[in-house]
Amino acid sequence: MKRSITISLYWKCQLIGWSIAALYWGYAGYSPKGFNWMLGVIQFSTDVFIYILITHLYRNFALSRGWQNLGLNKLLPRLVPAVLVLGLVYLLVTSVKIYYIRLWLQPDISRPFGEFFDFYRDGILVAGIRLMSIWLLAYHLYHYSQREISIAKENGRLAVITRDAQLNNLSAQLNPHFLFNSLNNIKALISDDPTSARRAIDLLSELLRSSLYHGDKQLISLKEELGLVRDYLELEKLRFEERLQYHIADDDLSQNILLPRLSIQTLTENAVKHGISKQKNGGLIAIHILKVDGYLNITVSNPGKFTPAAESHGLGLKNLNERLQLHYQNAAAFNINETGGTVSATIKIPLA
Template identity: 30%
Template sequence: MHYGIDFPSALIDSIIFSALIIFGFMLLDNIFKFYTPTKGNKVLLVVFPLILSLLILYSGDFLIKWVVPSNFKNITFLNEAFVLRGFIILLIFLSYSLLLNLQGKLQEQVEAEEREAKLQKMTDEAELYQLRQQLQPHFLFNSLNSISSLVKSQPDKAREMVLQLSDFLRGTIQKEANNWIKVQEEIQFLTLFTDIEKVRFGHRLQLHFEKENGVDDLKLPHLMVQPLLENAIKHSLYGLTGEVAIHVHFKKKEKYLNVTIENPFDPKAGQAKGAGFGLEAVRRRLFLIFGRYDLLKTTASSQQFRVELLIPQIS
């Protein structure tokens, strides 16, 4: 349908209403940016666009009639297009309001998920810290009991054990801020630990650390192996007489650091008091760090117990 309106008048009409509609978009954007209608106020998604459409419709009509020279054809077009123009503007603003509301809901959902993820991370870190704090006193109490039993019978060994325990705890505290260390550093701490245990058990305890070439620079969470080694010592020395040999082997397995601990044990002798805490604590710690339960495996034959630990290498 052609109304015969001249091109300059049509151009002015388009510019005025386009500018007013853009202004309406900006206004709606600011409204819904700071206010998201709740479930009981969904009617505002219609009220705001309706009010804004009426304001823009009458404002645009006034501006056009004021700017464009009045003639019969122009007035006829404006009057006949008034209702249709208002309906189109209302549809545009309604659609934009719905999109803004949907965007706001999605943003709220994303922020809620981020807050939940941060809260879960804080919870995991707190639990991980608590586990580490439990593991250290667990070893400390055992060492103090051993020192206590040696004070009267073998004071020199008790003194030696105190010094070694001091070195071990000092190194542990210094590494607290750095959760990941190299294999070579972990072996040094394990050596300190085994020296303390050897003072307690003497010649009965034989520990062998073996590592393949190229694993020194691989990393693992600090003191991840120590609870497993402590558990192996308990299994070996409870119910067995004579010397026992425990083997700890470090090697690279694809994208993992593979640590295996093998120790002899007597299945008929039962379980040592407190044994099993280290395994469960390490399993839980692995889950908190990596989100996986398949990184720690145990196998037991007739007289041999084996623990296999996999540490993913984070680049």
């Protein structure tokens, strides 16, 4: 089985970059009358080989000293002398190469090397500093950008791990909180209405089964969430009887829309605890769910007074708000307000 030969990006850039430079030099020196093709081919080959060798040796030097891991403020002071040294090396190597290749192919040239060097020195040095500056900046900027990308990826990975850990911790708080509230409801029914208490136990069994089945899920479908809410409201209605009325309007939405588990239930539980239970005549809990401009708006309304200080100490709403911000990276919204004796809790979830 044949093994394919792969060339790294570094070597591709080296070969392509210096080949283009050598071709440009050959084109600049081309003359239809006096152009020596043998000289052109030799100059091209030696240019590519020698300048790749020089820059590759610099690369090994920089890697051995960890320059690729330096920030720009520490790297730039090192690049200035490096450019000067490489420019001088370029001057020396290029002068020797050009002179002796021409002397070999055109032995009639009698100009001594010192005179040749003095005549071309400044031009070759400036060209060398310019080329080496471009090469060093391109090489180190590439490493700098790759390092920044790697850091960004690692920070993103750590952020996801941290978010998942926070969500798991928040979810672990929900089940005991929900269970204790439901058991308190049943406790209140046992002595006054055993029949309703038995029905409440059946409902609680369904609620716990649903909770256990979805306990490892951060998101569930709207259909599953509303099923949980209806069971919870029926359980509470056994306790409050006619004092609790409820209405759910989902605007014929797709039941497969996903949302955080126990989000509507938490708002409903809060409406019962802080609204219905404190009203002598009870009242209506209205749940409205609709799509607005790419968001899922969920509003749970109940009669009562909104007291921010009391609401802020509740586990359920604080838990819900934290989960929403973690799930949707602060793109979700949650607020509670009171208008004319009606308290409305609204969550806004992006559908995309």
